[in-house]
Amino acid sequence: MPPPLSVLRSSRWLTPLILLLGGLCFSLIWILLALHLDRQAGWMALLAALDAALIxxxxxxxxxxxxxLLAVTATVLMIALALWGIVASQLGFMLGLSPWSSAAKLGLxxxxxxxxLANTPADLICMAAAPLLAAFAAR
Known part of the structure; x- marks a missing residue:
C-alpha cells in the first residue's frame, strides 16, 4: 500500500537536500579515486549521471x-566540482598547500x-556523454 499523499507532499523538500548531499559525496569519492589512481577517472562522470538519476x-x-533537467544539472555540477577538486588537490600537493586552500586560490x-593537459580523449567523451545518460536515465 502506497504512503498517504500528505506524507509524499511533506517530504518533497528532501529531494534537493538529498541530491545535494549525494552529489557532494559522489564528487568527493571521485576526487579521492582520481588522486589514488593518479589520473582524472573521467569514466566516473557516467556513474555521476546514474547517481543523480537514481537519487x-x-x-x-x-x-x-x-x-x-535536475538530473542533467546535478551531473554537470558534480563533474565540475570533481574536476576542480582534482586539479586543486594535485596542484596543492605540489605546492605544499591543503586541497581546500589550493581550490580557493586556483584561477579559472x-x-x-x-x-x-590532464584529460584524455576518453575522459572528455565520458564527460560529454554523462549529461545525455542522466537525461535518459531520469526520464
Missing amino acids: LRFTGMRRGPARI AHAWTLLG
Missing part, C-alpha cells in the same frame, strides 16, 4: 522535464589549462 527516482520525484584560466 531523483528514489526520492519520489515525479517523471517529467523537471526531473530530467589556470584550472582550464591544467584540465586540458
Whole structure:
C-alpha cells in the first residue's frame, strides 16, 4: 500500500537536500579515486549521471522535464566540482598547500589549462556523454 499523499507532499523538500548531499559525496569519492589512481577517472562522470538519476527516482520525484533537467544539472555540477577538486588537490600537493586552500586560490584560466593537459580523449567523451545518460536515465 502506497504512503498517504500528505506524507509524499511533506517530504518533497528532501529531494534537493538529498541530491545535494549525494552529489557532494559522489564528487568527493571521485576526487579521492582520481588522486589514488593518479589520473582524472573521467569514466566516473557516467556513474555521476546514474547517481543523480537514481537519487531523483528514489526520492519520489515525479517523471517529467523537471526531473530530467535536475538530473542533467546535478551531473554537470558534480563533474565540475570533481574536476576542480582534482586539479586543486594535485596542484596543492605540489605546492605544499591543503586541497581546500589550493581550490580557493586556483584561477579559472589556470584550472582550464591544467584540465586540458590532464584529460584524455576518453575522459572528455565520458564527460560529454554523462549529461545525455542522466537525461535518459531520469526520464
